[in-house]
Amino acid sequence: MRLARNRIVLAALAVAGATALGRLAAQPAPAVAPAASVVGDAQRGAPLFSDKYNCYACHGFDAQSGERRLVPMNYTQDGFVTFVQNSPLPQMPRFPDVPAQDLADIWAYIRTIQTDAPEINDVPPLRDIRDRQRQALGK
Numbered sequence: 001m002r003l004a005r006n007r008i009v010l011a012a013l014a015v016a017g018a019t020a021l022g023r024l025a026a027q028p029a030p031a032v033a034p035a036a037s038v039v040g041d042a043q044r045g046a047p048l049f050s051d052k053y054n055c056y057a058c059h060g061f062d063a064q065s066g067e068r069r070l071v072p073m074n075y076t077q078d079g080f081v082t083f084v085q086n087s088p089l090p091q092m093p094r095f096p097d098v099p100a101q102d103l104a105d106i107w108a109y110i111r112t113i114q115t116d117a118p119e120i121n122d123v124p125p126l127r128d129i130r131d132r133q134r135q136a137l138g139k
Contacts, residue, residue, distance in 0.1 A: 080104075
């Protein structure tokens with residue numbers, strides 16, 4: 001029962017995060033030079049996430065809890081690098097000095113993490129909330 005309740009809470013947070021991402025996407029992107037094209041290495045990214053940059057402190061060890069869920073990763077690699085280096089969100093500090101290669105490696109690592117939250121369609125109250133929101137927005 002507790003696990004089911006936790007999953008529902010996580011799914012509700014995912015819906016809230018998706019709504020916030022939609023608002024963020026509607027904002028103009030900051031004028032930043034695109035990151036140089038690099039290839040992320042998930043094996044190298046795991047210790048960068050957990051040890052060097054301590055991303056887990058806000059995002060949880062599984063990147064699915066804390067201030068903001070990172071799984072599933074909705075950014076492209078370049079988008080993730082740009083966002084982390086130049087975050088417009090007050091709750092996410094900017095990390096302009098972190099090398100693009102390190103961020104690409106962290107992005108690759110996050111992409112390997114399997115989501116543990118159920119799909120919105122599998123949680124009727126969340127599906128109903130989403131459907132009412134879409135109806136209200138005329139979508």
